Amino acid sequence: MSNTPGIAILGAGIFAKEAHIPGLAALGEAAPALKAVYSRSEKSAADTAAAAVSQLNLSSAPAVYHDGGDQSNSLDALLARSDISAVIVILPIMVQPEVIIKCLAAGKHVLSEKPMAPDVDAGVQLIKQYTDVFKPKGLVWRVAENFELEAGFVAAAKTVKEGKIGDIISFRATIVNHIQLDNKYYKTPWRTIPDYQGGFLLDGGVHFAAGIRTVLGKPIERLSSFAALNRELLPPHDTIHVIAAAGRAHGTVAVTFASPTTSKAEADDYVFIGTKGWIGIKIIWDKMVYRIATKWRTSAEKEEYKEEEETTEVPFGEGVKHELGEFFAAISGKKDAQAVGDLMDTLRDVAFIQAALTSNGQPIDLTKLIEGSGNAA
Structure with missing residues (x-):
């Protein structure tokens, strides 16, 4: 113990x-x-x-x-x-x-x-x-x-940090969810009639923002977005389509909880394109794993073109265990406790969703959104 x-x-x-x-x-x-x-x-x-x-x-x-x-x-x-x-x-x-x-x-x-x-x-x-x-x-x-410590995002972030795919210049995330009336989370009264912005988009959407920033190694800085309500049982919004920037990297993020069917089109995946290659993360639900595909150029520009690829699978759903472990390590004073669950990082996840809900096509600087808060120092 x-x-x-x-x-x-x-x-x-x-x-x-x-x-x-x-x-x-x-x-x-x-x-x-x-x-x-x-x-x-x-x-x-x-x-x-x-x-x-x-x-x-x-x-x-x-x-x-x-x-x-x-x-x-x-x-x-x-x-x-x-x-x-x-x-x-x-x-x-x-x-x-x-x-x-x-x-x-x-x-x-x-x-x-x-x-x-x-x-x-x-x-x-x-x-x-x-x-x-x-x-x-x-x-x-x-x-x-927990998405900061989910194995799929951690593994992809490690690959990016090692420089295998070069500097990220583009990214894409597509997340599709179907919510039924008998969904165990929907039946929670405070989620059925939310008195906070975004409904499921805030509750679940911060996860996706966290996964993206984990792989990028930085948070989203600016975005333009459209939000919509497509199913009346999911007020106030159930879908966002975002164009976002994080430094040199530009990308799109599409999140919906309004899928009309339990089966999904190609979705629940993340792709990060770098100057030397790309990495993709996809959730394989029937196996409860992340499938990570990486492809990268191994030759210099003036040499005969060569590339390599690899595909690995890592467990899905262990992030909570890891976040608990790192928290206990931090409060017991262990110097090797990972710096996860950072307050500003997770505030930026909230800012991402808030901006996506309110942009209506207009650009929003997330740093200015935070600094312009009525509670900012």
């Missing part, structure tokens, strides 16, 4: 049960002890605590905390516990900012689910509060953006 004092999970929804608890289980002895689970409802907290007993092979269930009961079972009571040093926040988008600050104020390290905030203004305010008040106290706050 990790030497780090205990942790708590705040939020007892689908992703807590199906991603974070399995992620803790996969870490085994490297994960701190799960001491408590909080949810707004006692039933959902108890259900998640029971799932933790089964998946983590615990001898006793984590303590259950919830709203509306005795003060001893409240979130404040959980945060007052000295045997809990860190929390994993997996709450609805509009609730998270207040809870993040509450946890930091209680002296807890925080790993909060993406998006880091519902909009740029809220994100800038959160980062300023953390930087001014809580970071000087040695508290760690990271954002749980």
